[in-house]
Amino acid sequence: MKPWEQRTGKAAVHEVSVALGIIDELMRIARRNNARSVLSVRLKIGQLSGIEIGSLRFAFDAVKLEHPMLSSAELLIREIPLRYRCAECGRCFDAGGRIAVSCKACGSRDLKVVSGEEQHIENVELEI
Ligand SMILES: [Zn+2]
Numbered sequence: 362m363k364p365w366e367q368r369t370g371k372a373a374v375h376e377v378s379v380a381l382g383i384i385d386e387l388m389r390i391a392r393r394n395n396a397r398s399v400l401s402v403r404l405k406i407g408q409l410s411g412i413e414i415g416s417l418r419f420a421f422d423a424v425k426l427e428h429p430m431l432s433s434a435e436l437l438i439r440e441i442p443l444r445y446r447c448a449e450c451g452r453c454f455d456a457g458g459r460i461a462v463s464c465k466a467c468g469s470r471d472l473k474v475v476s477g478e479e480q481h482i483e484n485v486e487l488e489i
Contacts, residue, residue: 373416379480380420384431386482391430396487401435407479408443408458443477 387399406412418436425431443456449469454461456477463470 373413373420375411376413376416377420377424379412379417380424383421383482384424384428387431387434387485388428390485391487394487394489396430396489398430398432398488399434400486400488401437402482402486403437403439403484405439405441405479405481405483407441407477409460409474409477410480412480414438414440439483441476441479444475445472446475447471448473 383402383404387402390396391399406414406417417438421436425434443458443460444453445456445461445464446453447464447467447469448471450464450467452464452466453475454465461472464472
């Protein structure tokens with residue numbers, strides 16, 4: 362068992378795997394830019410991504426300690442609201458974090474997700 366596996370014991374498995382993916386990506390970005398360290402990383406996390414933000418922070422802070430280049434990296438998270446667009450009447454609405462089954466205006470069930478599925482790195486601040 363690696364040290365971070367003990368430290369992440371309380372975080373959900375899904376968030377740990379997301380944190381590991383982010384850290385791999387950060388290491389790639391840092392190496393490509395010959396950075397000395399990563400100062401901060403900003404993520405876009407959609408409400409529909411299934412990621413629990415508190416748990417992701419916990420996992421990230423535990424795993425980053427394995428990498429000296431990342432050990433002081435600050436995790437900034439922008440939560441993206443779940444929004445739908447009705448294909449019938451064209452109206453957009455905020456679903457308040459819940460999965461909507463029908464349009465609030467016309468009742469149509471033909472809904473498209475406009476935002477809320479995001480799960481990616483938006484911006485990285487490096488010390489060169
Ligand atoms: Zn509608």
